[in-house]
Amino acid sequence: MAFSISGLSLPSVFRYKSSILARKPRFHSFSVRSSNDVSSEVGSGGDGSDSSKRPKRLSEQSTWEAKDSEGKDYLYRLGNEADNMNIAVGARAGVIDDLFAGNFLGKDSDIVFDYRQKVTRSFEHLQGDYYIAPTFMDKVVCHIVKNFIVHLLNVKVPLILGVWGGKGQGKSFQTELIFQMMGVEPVIMSAGELESERAGEPGKLIRERYRTASQVVQNQGKMSCLMINDIDAGIGRFGQTQVTVNNQIVSGTLMNLADNPTRVSVGQDWREADILHRIPIILTGNDFSTIYAPLIRDGRMEKFYWQPNREDIVNIVHRMYEKDGISRAQVVDIVNTFPNQALDFYGALRSRTYDSAISKWVDDIGGVEKLGEKLLRRRKNEKLPTFTPPEQTLEALLKAGYSLVKEQQLIMETKLSKEYMKNMDD
Incomplete structure (x- = not known):
């Protein structure tokens, strides 16, 4: 039995197929029928009319031919x-x-x-009453709001806010507290994602995360932003540090976002209707002088140096110890005893006071030799002894503070690396 495809003989089919492959790919639909079934339709269009006078359609209800x-x-x-x-x-x-x-x-x-x-990041884990420094909050809130109402303002609004300052001063944590208060659902990255063995991958990742934040605004009706922590650790230049292709691409990507915040490509061709919501970007770091200068210029980035004053430190630490029954006067004594310390130092005090209680708990479960058995391989219904947190007192906190300061001084004074390397010049 001879077969034909849409009224074409077999040799014609091959010629027809070759002509299709030579043209731009399109969607085509073919039906395979017996030549006996279609012999009466060839040349007549099936209803006696000339098929060459009608436009060829794949289906009367198909949208495949839309232009x-x-x-x-x-x-x-x-x-x-x-x-x-x-x-x-x-x-x-x-x-x-x-x-x-x-x-x-x-x-x-x-x-x-x-x-x-x-x-995206949510902050359900941030339970409790924390203190947010008014100066810090004003700067972050103002930056986010300005970028969401930029169409109402007749001014140039930088897309990026760079929050920089000393180590352990609570830059990231204070920002997250503000996000929680404002109902912002951000996309958060870190410096560890800004390097890859594949050139261009970190820059593409930043653009993808930016588009994801834009989709949060469009699809969920929530405010969002892109936050990159410790940016100087990822793209900063320290001494003889080698600059990689990805360092350059990340800097160029951030500059491009600042200049074109509503047109962001992740590799596909441009579409005229592909317009994104403008998404504010917040960068944190310790030393922005190590970052490529054109990225931090005033038109692209607004800089904010965060150095909490004594009042901010006392308020933040007081909220930290409030549940432990430590009064504000006792917090003032702690801050006066250990001046010029970063905020994370006062958080480490509380952690250090747990050491003796944990050692006692280890003894209660059978000692060091039983740790693996009790923690990982205990029976299903076997319960561990209840851990009782230590009572926080001013004396215990001061003792822990002196221990931490001693460790800091040992690191700065001993410098074993110099001792190890002293003969390298010989």
């Missing part, structure tokens, strides 16, 4: 532009047949979708 504003095939162009990979689509339960979705990944095997939902 974009430039007259090009819309679906072909959309597929060419989009990051259309199987892992980005996933096997959504209820969308495709369960036979194809399978159960080995669960009912919903769209792993990438779940990952995208976890890129």
Whole structure:
């Protein structure tokens, strides 16, 4: 039996297929039927009319032939532009047949979708009454608000806020407290993500995270921002530190975002309708003088030097110890006893006071030899002894403080690295 495809003989089919491959790829639909079924339709269009006079359509209800504003095939162009990979689509339960979705990944095997939902940060873990320095709060809130109402302002608004200052002064933590208070759902990165063995990967990651923050605003109706912690550790230049291609690309990417905050590409072709929400960026670091100078210029970045004054330190530490029954007067004594210390020092005091209580708890569960058995391999119904937190007193905190200061001085005075390397010049 001879077969034909859409009224074409077999030799004609090969010529027709070759002509298709030589042209721009399009969507085509073919039906395979017996020549006996279609012999009466060849040349007549099936209803006695001349088929050459009618425009050829794939289907009366099909949208496959839709054209974009430039007259090009819309679906072909959309597929060419989009990051259309199987892992980005996933096997959504209820969308495709369960036979194809399978159960080995669960009912919903769209792993990438779940990952995208976890890129943003929520702050349910921040339970308690914390102190936020008014100066810090004013600067962060003003920066976020200015970028969300930039269309109402007749001024140049920098997209980036650079918060810098000494180590352990609570820059990141204070910012997160402000996010929690404002209801901001940010995307947070760290300097550890700004290097890769693949050139250009960190820059692409920043653009993807920026677009994710924009999708939070568009799809969830929540404020969002992009925050990168310890930026100078990722792209700063220290002494003879080698500058990598990724360092340069990250700096260039951040500058490009500051100059074009609503047009961000992650590799696909541009689309005229691909306009993003403007997303404020907050960078934290210790020394911004190590960062590429054009990135921190005033038009792109607003700088804020954070150095808490004595009043800020007392208020923050008091809130930290308030639940332990430490009065404000006792907090003042602690701050006066250990001046010129970063905020994280006063948090470490409380942690150090737990050491003796933990040692006692280890003895209660059978000693050091039983640790692995009791912590990891205990029976299902076996319970560990209850850990009783130590009572916080001024004397205990001062004792812990002197111990921490002694360790600091030993590091600064001993400098074993110089002792080890003293013969290297010989």
